[in-house]
Amino acid sequence: MKITLKISFISSFLSILLLLPICLAAQIKQANLKKHIYYLASDKMKGRGTGSKEVNKAANYIEKHFKKYGLSPKGEKRYRQTFTAKVRRVTVSDSIRQADNVVGFLDNDAPYTIIIGAHYDHLGTGHQGSSRDSLGVGQIHNGADDNASGVAGLLELARHFATNKEKEAYNMLFIGFGAEELGLVGSRYFTDNPTIPLENIQWMLNMDMIGRYNPDNGLAIIGYGTSSKFPSIFEGITSDIKFNLSRDGNGGSDQTSFYKKNIPVLFFHTGGHDDYHRPGDDPDKIDYSSLESILKLEIDVLNNSMKQGKMDFQWTN
Numbered sequence: 313m314k315i316t317l318k319i320s321f322i323s324s325f326l327s328i329l330l331l332l333p334i335c336l337a338a339q340i341k342q343a344n345l346k347k348h349i350y351y352l353a354s355d356k357m358k359g360r361g362t363g364s365k366e367v368n369k370a371a372n373y374i375e376k377h378f379k380k381y382g383l384s385p386k387g388e389k390r391y392r393q394t395f396t397a398k399v400r401r402v403t404v405s406d407s408i409r410q411a412d413n414v415v416g417f418l419d420n421d422a423p424y425t426i427i428i429g430a431h432y433d434h435l436g437t438g439h440q441g442s443s444r445d446s447l448g449v450g451q452i453h454n455g456a457d458d459n460a461s462g463v464a465g466l467l468e469l470a471r472h473f474a475t476n477k478e479k480e481a482y483n484m485l486f487i488g489f490g491a492e493e494l495g496l497v498g499s500r501y502f503t504d505n506p507t508i509p510l511e512n513i514q515w516m517l518n519m520d521m522i523g524r525y526n527p528d529n530g531l532a533i534i535g536y537g538t539s540s541k542f543p544s545i546f547e548g549i550t551s552d553i554k555f556n557l558s559r560d561g562n563g564g565s566d567q568t569s570f571y572k573k574n575i576p577v578l579f580f581h582t583g584g585h586d587d588y589h590r591p592g593d594d595p596d597k598i599d600y601s602s603l604e605s606i607l608k609l610e611i612d613v614l615n616n617s618m619k620q621g622k623m624d625f626q627w628t629n
Contacts, residue, residue, distance in 0.1 A: 340607045348464035353456035361436020363409025374414045374488040381474040383416030395501040397491035401441030411490035418484040425483040427516040430462030431492030444589040451591040461523030481618045499566035515576040518567035525602035530554035532581045537628040539576035545616045551609045574625045
């Protein structure tokens with residue numbers, strides 16, 4: 313009896329050890345989040361304005377990591393979906409600019425797919441419009457929170473689900489959207505020219521400005537009312553940060569393009585701040601610990617959503 317118990321204990325212990333690398337591979341890593349944000353929001357990237365060589369470097373960076381994580385290309389030309397965007401808020405000589413969505417696919421041989429997205433463009437030096445600092449036009453708007461934080465989240469979620477050694481019940485399509493700051497142009501282009509059938513999309517998760525968590529306000533999760541399944545998905549979910557659920561599917565970011573196509577959405581957002589659309593939105597002001605917590609919360613939501621059947625859609629207004 314003692315020998316049997318000892319063998320059973322050893323077997324259980326070895327099983328736990330075998331599982332450890334899987335858990336480690338799936339962890340969200342603050343070091344990765346910092347690396348991504350400090351690269352994308354460095355002065356060398358000159359604010360990642362649409363049409364600039366720097367925003368193309370950002371697209372190359374996203375594509376490089378999609379390849380590294382083994383995501384399949386799902387653009388129109390490999391990972392890229394190219395389109396044109398127009399600067400409308402100000403008059404400039406180069407108002408028509410080329411932009412790209414960067415699209416990577418995690419194929420789990422499932423009939424339906426979850427979209428995970430974040431835009432990677434920002435305001436450049438403010439000359440394309442939208443700067444909230446008239447004296448800052450001509451200065452680099454680094455856009456660490458808006459939206460290097462969301463792109464860092466996009467890349468870490470891609471790494472998590474691509475390396476967790478599990479075959480989920482849904483496929484995942486990871487998209488870095490271009491030209492969001494010019495009016496949600498990239499996400500609208502994708503939903504008008506989808507590279508997978510829209511009817512095969514389960515729901516869409518969008519991250520835009522998730523790096524400046526304020527404990528007094530909490531994290532906003534917008535779109536809770538866009539499917540009758542979301543209450544079940546959030547049942548039992550807890551976090552070490554405060555989060556607030558909002559029903560509306562509309563909003564000033566890329567999930568709106570999917571909502572308008574009758575697709576359930578959730579938009580994760582830590583709210584405005586004094587550096588919003590100003591030159592002071594820098595990497596050292598990001599709350600990396602809370603950003604990690606937000607991504608862990610998103611993983612819980614995603615995992616719970618994959619226990620559901622095909623989700624219905626509801627208009628919220």
